[in-house]
Amino acid sequence: MINNIPKHIAIIMDGNGRWAQAKGKKRTSGHKVGVERAREAVETAVELGVESLTLFAFSSENWNRPKEEVSYLMELFIIALNREVKTLNKHNVKLKFLGDTFAFNQKLQDSIKKAESLTAENSQLRLNIAANYGGRWDIVNAVNGLLADSNHVDKINEDLLASKLSTADLPDLDLLIRTGGETRISNFLIWQAAYAELYFCDTLWPDFDSKELQKAVDEFTRRQRRFGLTGEQVKEPS
Secondary structure: OOOOOOOEEEEEOOOHHHHHHHOOOOHHHHHHHHHHHHHHHHHHHHHHOOOEEEEEEEEOOHHHOOHHHHHHHHHHHHHHHHHHHHHHHHOOEEEEEEOOHHHOOHHHHHHHHHHHHHOOOOOOEEEEEEEEEOHHHHHHHHHHHHHOOHHHOOOOOHHHHHOOOOOOOOOOOOEEEEOOOOOOOOOOOOOHHHHOEEEEOOOOHHHOOHHHHHHHHHHHHHOOOOOOOOHHHOOOOO
8 A cells, every 4th residue: 555644753863974074064064954955954854744753863872082073062062053943933844852852051951942942832743853862862751751650560561662762752752864975774763663664875964955865755655564463464555
């Protein structure tokens, strides 16, 4: 059968640094352009009718990058949040951060709280920014949440664990996109990606425009999602 538009799309926005270096610029300039592509991805998701868009902005492993680059990213987060949140709110987009945001400086934490509070009642699109996020961290954090509730210590199951993940209130992940030519998911939404369709492309994130996102969605609609069934049990794509 032909699938509809994915309800939940997640993107590993890879290639900012390589894009900048290929142009003889500092890696940080690639991140700045990457913010523009993120805005375009949000606009396209709204136009397509996607319910939830999750962007991998900063992994828990990214702290190991050069200090100059990490410092720039922290400042860029603040600038982008303060600049974009009013527009997101105007277009009925709800913003949520996934990850251990307490590791960020107080200024960034305050900007995150303000942005989430301002957009909390919006319903057009759920925009989730994974920052200081790791899939293993998410699972361990969920398990600890369950262990804190003594009623669940001896009867943890998939549904209970999923209810404690950072994505508990989001639709199941349908499509996971990675730009930049790498073919791994790099500790991103590893529980949630169990039955997601994976889409890898060579396009570096600063060049991943609305047409590229549409191409990924078109590919998704052509795939047969079997969820453990045989091909004979699922109607073939027409």
